[in-house]
Amino acid sequence: MPVTLKELAARARVHPSTISRVANNDPSLRIAPATRTRIETLLRETDYRPNGVARGLKLRQTFVLAVVIPDVTNPFFAALFRGVEDGASSRGYNVLLCNTDGSPERQRSHLLSLHARRVDGIVLASSYLKDPTVRWLRHQAIPYVLVNRFSDEAQDPFVGSDDLVGGRMATQHLIQLGHRRVGHLAGKATVSTGVLRRRGYLAALADHGLEVDSHLITESGYTEEGGARAAERLLTAPNRPTAIFAVTDMTAVGAWGAARRMGLRIPEDVAIVGYNDIPLASRLVPGLTTVHVPIHEFGSAAARLLLEQIETGDAIRRRVIFNPELIVRGSTVAGTDAPAGLRPIAALATE
C-alpha cells in the first residue's frame, strides 16, 4: 500500500494537514524552515504522491477526460484521439477511450458510466442528429464538446469542418474534369456529415446546371463494406456514373475495391473522391483524391474547448470550423500521384 498523509504525519511528528500544505506548495503557509526541510525530505524519500481518488472526492475534480468514438481501429479516430491527448496530458489530465461501434445504446451506457465516474469532460465524436444523449449531457451540465458530427446545430460546442463546402468542392472537382454523371455514396440521413456532404453534392450539381438523377445517389453508410455494396449498385446500373463522390475515405475505399473487382480502371472508367484524407488514402494505387481535414487539430481544438469550459465553469457554445481542402490524386487525375515512397510518411510510430 502506498504511503498516506497520516503515516507521514506520524513520522514527521506534525499534523497531516501540514504535510498536505507542504506537498501542495500552499503559498499561505508560514512554516519553520527546519520543519519544511524535514517534511520535504520525507516526501522525497517516500516518493509521496497524494491519492488521486481521495483528492478527486474532496476537490470535485478528477482530472480525467473521456473520448467517445465509434472505433479506434479506424485511423480517423486514432488521429483524433491523439489530438485530444496531446492537448490534455500536458495539463495533467488522463484520457479514457470508449468505443461505441456506432451503437446508440453503447454510447448511452458509456456516457452513464463516465458520468458516474465524474470525469471532468467528454469529447463525443459519435453523435447523431438530435441525439438524446447529447441533450442529456447538456441537461446534466457535464462539460462536453462534439467533434466532426453535430447534434443540434449551433446548440453545442463543436469542432469540425465545413461539410457542405467540402462536399461541394469534391463534386465540383469531378464536374470540372468533364464528368456529367456523378454518383454519390451518401452517409446516413441521421448524421450531420451525411446530410451536409450530400447537400454540398447537390449544390455543386446546381452550380453547373446539372440535373439531379436520384438513381445516382445511394446510401452507403460509413463502412468500407457499405461503400463496396453501394458502388456495385451504382456501377452495374444501366446508365452508370463515370465518377463517384463518397461520403468518407473508408466508403471510397470500398468503392475503389468494387470498381477494381468489376475490371473498371480508375480513373479512366470511374473517378473516385473521398473525404477526410486518412493515411491510407495516399497509399492506394492510384492514390485517392479526397477532401483533407486536419484530424489531429480536431482533437486538440476539442481539448482546448473542453478545458476552457472546465476551468471557467461555463458551458461554451463556440463552434470551431476548419476549412476543408481538396487533395487531387490519381483516382481522379491519372499521373498525379507522387512516386511511391516519396509521399509524406504517415506513421512514424514504433512497432
Place this chain on the structure above:
Amino acid sequence: MPVTLKELAARARVHPSTISRVANNDPSLRIAPATRTRIETLLRETDYRPNGVARGLKLRQTFVLAVVIPDVTNPFFAALFRGVEDGASSRGYNVLLCNTDGSPERQRSHLLSLHARRVDGIVLASSYLKDPTVRWLRHQAIPYVLVNRFSDEAQDPFVGSDDLVGGRMATQHLIQLGHRRVGHLAGKATVSTGVLRRRGYLAALADHGLEVDSHLITESGYTEEGGARAAERLLTAPNRPTAIFAVTDMTAVGAWGAARRMGLRIPEDVAIVGYNDIPLASRLVPGLTTVHVPIHEFGSAAARLLLEQIETGDAIRRRVIFNPELIVRGSTVAGTDAPAGLRPIAALATE
C-alpha cells in the same frame, strides 16, 4: 449536481445506509417490502448512480484500467487497445489510453500518474529489456501485464507471439524461394522483439548452411522512416541483398517505398517480408508478405490476465504465447495477391 445518498435518504425518510443497501442489492438486507418499493421507485425516478469516486475511495477499487503504448495512430496498437477494451468493458471497467511515443521518460511519468490515480491494473506494450519502470510496477505490487515486448524474460505476466519462431519462419520462406543474400532490418537491441526476431533470422541462415554477412544486418528501429533509410543502405551497397526481412510491417513499408524509389521491382529485384500483418500490409500493391499475429487477441488475453490478477489479488506470472503464422503475398511471390477488393475487409468502422 447529481443526487447523493444523503438527499435520497432525507426524501425517503430512511438512513443513507439503507438506500445504499437497496441500490447495491445487498442480499443480507431484510427490509419491509413497502420500504423497498418506495426506495426503488425513488432510485429509478432520480436515476441514481453512486458517485464512483467516493465508491472507489471506500472500496479501494476504481474499475479503471490503463493501456500504455507508443502510439495509437499505429494500427497495431489501435487493434491491441480494442482487444483490451473489449475484454474489460463487459466487466464494468473503463480504460485509460496513454501514448509514450517510445520515450522512456513519458512512459515513466504516465505510470507514476496512473499509480497516483489508483488504476486497478496496467497493460504495458511499450516496455524495453530490463525496463526499470517495469521493476517499479512489480515493486509497487500494481497489477500489470506486458504485451508484445517483455522486459525480464519469465519474470512478468506476458502476452505475445514467439518472435524467434516468427523471425525464423520469415527468413526461411525467403531462403526456400532461392534467395542466398537475405538482409535484415533489425529492431533495437534493447527491445525483446528486436533481439528475438534477429535471432530467428540468424537461426534460419544456420539451418540452411548460409553464412552470416554482417553487412546484411542493419538496425532500422521500428519506424517507417527508419526502415526506408536502413533499406537504402542495404540496397545501395556493392553486393546488395535480393531479399529483406524487416522487423515490423511499418519498417517493411519503409523498405518497400525505398525500393520503389530506387526503381527496383518487388519481388523480382527485391523480396520483402514484414511482421505483424497490420491491415495496411494487404492493401499495398504488391501485398506485403508478413508474419501474422493475432493483435486483437493480444489485447483481450492481456485483459483477462489482468482481471484475473485483480480479482484474485495475486500476481500471476503466466505467459501467453501465440504461434505466429506466415502470410505469403506479392512482395515475395508474384501473382499471390487476391484480386483487389476481394481481400478481407480490414476496417468496418464508421466515419
Place this chain on the structure above:
DNA sequence: CTGAAAGCGCTTACAG
C-alpha cells in the same frame, strides 16, 4: 427490520 458510526485519504477554512 433499520439506524448510527466509523473510515477510505485527502483539502482547507478556522483557531489559537
Place this chain on the structure above:
DNA sequence: CTGAAAGCGCTTACAG
C-alpha cells in the same frame, strides 16, 4: 507557525 475539525459520498461491520 502549526493543529484540530469538518466534510467530500460512499460502504459495511456492528447495534438494537
